[in-house]
Amino acid sequence: MKKVVVIGTGPGGSSCAALLASRGMDVTVLEQNDFIGGKCSTYEENGFKVDTGIHMFATGASGPHGQVARELGVSQPWLVKDPSETMWMNEKGFFYLHQKTTSPAALKELVMAGVTGKQKVDVLNSLRRSVASFGFPGVLRELAGVAKALPGIVAKYDDTTARDFLSLFTDDVGIHRAMNCLSMLLLVDPYDKASAGEFIYVVSDIFRYGTLGVPRGGAIGVPRSFMRAFKRDGGKLVLGVAAKEITVTDGRVTGVLGSNGETYPADVVISNAGLKQTVKLVGESSFPDEYVDYVDSLELSYSWIASKLFLDTRVIDLKAPSFFPIPQVDPDKMFAYCDEPDGLPVDPFIFGPIPTEWDPTLAPPGHQLIMIGVATSNNVDQEERSQKMLDIAERKYFSFFPEAEKHIVAKSRITNKDTNRITRKGTGECIGLAQIPGQVGSSKPHPKMPVEGLWAVGCDAGGRGVGTEQGTASGMLVASLVG
Ligand SMILES: Cc1cc2nc3c(=O)[nH]c(=O)nc-3n(C[C@H](O)[C@H](O)[C@H](O)COP(=O)(O)OP(=O)(O)OC[C@H]3O[C@@H](n4cnc5c(N)ncnc54)[C@H](O)[C@@H]3O)c2cc1C
Numbered sequence: 001m002k003k004v005v006v007i008g009t010g011p012g013g014s015s016c017a018a019l020l021a022s023r024g025m026d027v028t029v030l031e032q033n034d035f036i037g038g039k040c041s042t043y044e045e046n047g048f049k050v051d052t053g054i055h056m057f058a059t060g061a062s063g064p065h066g067q068v069a070r071e072l073g074v075s076q077p078w079l080v081k082d083p084s085e086t087m088w089m090n091e092k093g094f095f096y097l098h099q100k101t102t103s104p105a106a107l108k109e110l111v112m113a114g115v116t117g118k119q120k121v122d123v124l125n126s127l128r129r130s131v132a133s134f135g136f137p138g139v140l141r142e143l144a145g146v147a148k149a150l151p152g153i154v155a156k157y158d159d160t161t162a163r164d165f166l167s168l169f170t171d172d173v174g175i176h177r178a179m180n181c182l183s184m185l186l187l188v189d190p191y192d193k194a195s196a197g198e199f200i201y202v203v204s205d206i207f208r209y210g211t212l213g214v215p216r217g218g219a220i221g222v223p224r225s226f227m228r229a230f231k232r233d234g235g236k237l238v239l240g241v242a243a244k245e246i247t248v249t250d251g252r253v254t255g256v257l258g259s260n261g262e263t264y265p266a267d268v269v270i271s272n273a274g275l276k277q278t279v280k281l282v283g284e285s286s287f288p289d290e291y292v293d294y295v296d297s298l299e300l301s302y303s304w305i306a307s308k309l310f311l312d313t314r315v316i317d318l319k320a321p322s323f324f325p326i327p328q329v330d331p332d333k334m335f336a337y338c339d340e341p342d343g344l345p346v347d348p349f350i351f352g353p354i355p356t357e358w359d360p361t362l363a364p365p366g367h368q369l370i371m372i373g374v375a376t377s378n379n380v381d382q383e384e385r386s387q388k389m390l391d392i393a394e395r396k397y398f399s400f401f402p403e404a405e406k407h408i409v410a411k412s413r414i415t416n417k418d419t420n421r422i423t424r425k426g427t428g429e430c431i432g433l434a435q436i437p438g439q440v441g442s443s444k445p446h447p448k449m450p451v452e453g454l455w456a457v458g459c460d461a462g463g464r465g466v467g468t469e470q471g472t473a474s475g476m477l478v479a480s481l482v483g
Contacts, residue, residue, distance in 0.1 A: 004025050005028050006270045008032075010040060011471030012474045013031075015064070016457045018072055020482060021230050028237075029237045030242070033240070038223075040219045040468045040471070048362055049218045053467075054373040056353055057215070060211040062209035063465070063472075082105075084098070084322060087178075096320050097320070101207055129167075133168040161195070161437060162191040166196075180335070187431070190335040197441055213358070216359055241262075245282075253453035255269075268482055298433055298460075301434045302376065304351060305415040305416060306351070313407050314367070320357075321353065322354065325352075339377060350393055370404060378428050386413075386415040386416065441464070457471075
C-alpha cells in the first residue's frame with residue numbers, strides 16, 4: 001500500500017488527507033501547530049469561541065466543505081441567515097442583502113433601496129455602456145452567462161481584472177465602490193487586480209446556492225469534521241511536529257524529516273505549506289530552474305486584520321449578522337493605502353461579522369462578539385501601522401454603534417503577525433496565491449510539482465473559490481489525482 005505523508009491541516013491538507021484515508025491509503029499528517037485547521041481554526045478567549053480569521057463561508061453546506069463531509073459521512077452542521085449582510089451605502093440608512101435574491105423580502109428591499117435613494121443606479125448610462133460593449137442582444141446573453149457562471153464565460157474573463165470587466169457594463173460610482181468592496185472581501189485583492197473570472201465564479205455560487213453561513217461552533221468545525229473521519233479511517237495525526245525537509249532521491253520523494261528528528265517514509269508527499277515553502281522544504285536544486293523562477297514570481301493575496309470586541313450584553317441588533325459599510329470614496333483609490341509604506345485609510349471599508357448573531361453558543365449567555373476587520377497588505381513588518389488602522393476602523397464602527405463601546409469587557413486584535421504565527425511563512429496573506437490574471441483557472445499552478453511523488457494542496461494549487469473553500473476544492477482535486 002502506498003505511504004502518504006500530508007504536511008499541514010488547513011482546509012486543503014485536512015480534506016485531502018481524510019479523503020485518501022477513506023479510500024484505504026496509509027496516511028500520516030504532520031501539523032506544526034498544536035491545533036488543527038491552519039488559518040481556518042477557532043480558539044477560546046475570555047470565555048468566547050473566536051476564529052483565527054474573520055470567517056464567513058461563501059457556500060457552506062452546498063460548497064466543497066459540505067461535499068467532502070457528505071463523501072466522508074461525517075456531520076458538519078451549518079448556520080445560515082437570510083438576509084446575511086447589512087450594507088450601508090450612504091447617509092440614507094441600511095440596506096439588507098438577501099442570499100435568496102428572488103424572495104419577496106429581497107425584491108422588496110431592492111425596490112425600497114431605489115425608492116428611498118439608499119442605492120441609486122445610473123440605469124440609462126449603464127445600459128448605454130453595456131450595449132456599446134456587447135450590442136443589444138449580446139448584453140442579455142453576456143449577463144445570463146455571468147449569472148450562471150458558465151465555464152466558458154468564467155474562462156473568458158480569467159485574465160481580465162474585475163474593474164475592467166465591470167467597466168464594460170457601467171461606470172456608476174456606487175456599483176464600482178460595491179464591487180471593489182466585494183472583491184476585497186471575497187478574493188482579498190482590490191478589483192483593479194483581482195481576476196473577473198474568479199469573481200464571477202464566487203459571486204454566482206453565493207447567490208445560486210443561497211447557503212452562505214458559518215459552521216456551528218466556529219471555523220474549526222470544517223477541519224475538525226474532516227479529521228474526525230481521518231482518524232476513524234485509520235489515519236495518523238502528529239501535532240506539534242513541523243516538516244523540516246522533504247527528502248528526495250533520484251528525482252523522487254522518499255519521506256519527510258520532522259522537527260522531532262523522526263523520519264516519516266513516504267511514496268507520496270502532499271504539502272499544504274504553500275508552494276514557495278514547499279520548494280524550500282525540498283531544496284531548490286531538486287527542481288528545474290524555470291520552475292523555481294516561476295514559483296518565485298507568483299504573487300500572494302492581500303490581507304485582513306481585525307479587532308475582536310467582547311461585549312457583556314447584546315448591543316447590535318440588526319436584521320442580518322454582518323455589517324459592511326461601503327466607504328464614500330473614489331473606488332479607484334479605496335485600497336490604495338494598502339500599498340503605501342505608511343498608508344492609512346481615511347474612510348476604511350470594514351468587514352464586520354457579528355459571530356454571535358450567527359451562533360449564540362460562541363459566547364457566554366447574553367454576551368456578544370463583534371469583529372471589525374480592515375484590509376491591508378500582506379507585509380508582516382507593519383505592526384504599528386496595523387494598530388493605527390484598527391484604531392481608525394474601530395472609530396468608524398463606533399460612529400454607527402456608540403453603545404457598543406460602553407459594553408466592552410475585553411478586546412483583542414489579530415494582525416499579519418498572528419497569521420504568520422500560524423503559517424510561519426514570513427508573510428501575512430489571507431488566502432494564499434493572489435487570484436489575479438495569470439494565476440487562476442488554466443494558469444493556476446497545477447498541484448503536481450516537478451518531483452516524482454510530490455504534490456501541493458490548498459489555496460496555492462488547483463481549485464477556485466473563496467479562501468477556505470478554494471483550499472478544500474484543491475483537497476478534493478488532489479485526492480482524486482493521487483487516490
Ligand atoms: C484574517 C483572515 C480572515 C479570513 N476570512 C476568511 C473567510 O471569511 N472565509 C474564507 O473562506 N476564508 C477566509 N480566510 C482565508 C482562509 O483562512 C485561507 O484561505 C485558508 O485557510 C487556506 O487554506 P489552505 O488549505 O491553503 O492552508 P492554511 O489554512 O494556510 O493551512 C496550512 C497548514 O499547513 C501547516 N504547515 C505549514 N508549514 C508546515 C510545516 N513545515 N510542517 C507542518 N505543518 C505545516 C500550517 O500550520 C497550517 O495548518 C481568512 C484568512 C485570514 C487570515
